[in-house]
Amino acid sequence: MKRERDSIRILYLDGHESADRRARELEDADSRFTVEVAGSVTAGVDRLTNEAFDCLVSPGELDGRTGVGLLSAVSEAAEDLPFVLSTVDTGEGVASGAIFTGDGDSGPGSADPETVERLAARIETVLSEHRASQRHKQRANIFEKAQRIADIGAWEYGVETDRAFITDGVRRIHGLDPDEVMTPERSIEHYHPDDRQTIREAFQQAIESGESYDLELRFRTADDDLRWVRTRGQPEVEDGDTVRVLGTMHDITDLKxxxxxxxxxxxxxxxxxxxxxxxxxxxxxxxxxxxxxxxxxxxxxxxxxxxxxxxxxxxxxxxxxxxxxxxxGIGATEPVEVDEIVRAASESIDRSTVAVETVETFRIEADPNRLRQLFENLLANAADHAGPDATVTVGLIEPLPTTTRGSDRGGHGFYVSDDGPGIPVDERDDVFDAGYSTAEDGTGFGLSIVKEVALAHGWDISVTESRDGGARFEITGVEIVSP
Structure with missing residues (x-):
């Protein structure tokens, strides 16, 4: 079954007296053609601006412009329409420079007049190529949008050539600039230090043994942002040897x-x-x-x-x-002065039983109401367990200096410590459980609420021994805000 033939609207740019006749001859040569004539550059631009056309055709000279000069004069209005320059005899001599046809077609290659039938055939060829190019661009655009929506990218590695091809999605996940070169080893260096050996061995097995892999690993971008990715590799084997490995990378941080x-x-x-x-x-x-x-x-x-x-x-x-x-859940976050929150939280406890001091002034990104709740429960815990005349200290945790690119930035945070008897090592994993308490009249919910507030912000919390032998609660993964 033949596909119904589409109509084709052509704008014929020609200022010669024979222009209308040539337009009709083109319509007679192909029943799909509807040909409109513009006798000047200004008229052509006006028609292109207000009407839809499939193709531009010209014998090559209009208002003193020829070839590329004519194309440049109408290019803004023509956008990406194919432009065919013909050598059809206008009745006033063959147009000069008429070998340029646009959209990849080199034209007849001589100044000899061509028949209207041949011109019609060239127009059809140029339009077919143009439409194929547009379909390819559309598919590529859809693929790129799909990669962005799904946070996914594709890659291919040629074993013999030792060269890799990556899509924009892979570049985006790595945080690379468009002109940066990517190699397998460079990509592996982006993985968390504890996961690099896993991905390196999986990639080597794909090449050496033809084994596919599907892994979920931690990954650090060029901006030092720690993410989770699902990375997959599928080897292609020919005559028993792996010739290439195809794969995908999917940012699954939100899923995790x-x-x-x-x-x-x-x-x-x-x-x-x-x-x-x-x-x-x-x-x-x-x-x-x-x-x-x-x-x-x-x-x-x-x-x-x-x-x-x-x-x-x-x-x-x-x-x-x-x-x-x-x-x-937490509310809106904002830069919060920790010293001010600590002072407000200390008003909820008996200041005669515990002294509270902040070592330094610093700000963090947090929900101020939930942060105050965290400090209220930590201070209340110290008041209940650290003993009379205890001192609670709040300070900033600085990450250990390191030259390792993959170091964990989660070291940033703050601590709340006291000089009481501390928490036995074998009980430290239990203190955040709801209902756990060593006090006779305690409910065991204070530290559970502290944990909930920390996790709601995306922070981590742990307990260890303070410098004075008491309890030290460390909240890490915190965004410290510059003054």
Missing amino acids: RRERKLEQQKERFEEFAHVVSHDIRTPLQLASGLLDEAERTGDPEAFERIRQAHQQIETLIENVLTLAKQGL
């Missing part, structure tokens, strides 16, 4: 963050289940047993202990609701 958030939510649900099944049940059972005793003996102390158990249950429920409502 979502996975981490889901894991954290799962942990929180498990913590809530533990609180409901154990932490709340314990004081509830105690209150129930004491109620029998109080009813039997009328002992005021029993009633007081019942009241305390109910108060502990109420506190536990409030803390659970706080975690459930706030979860891992």
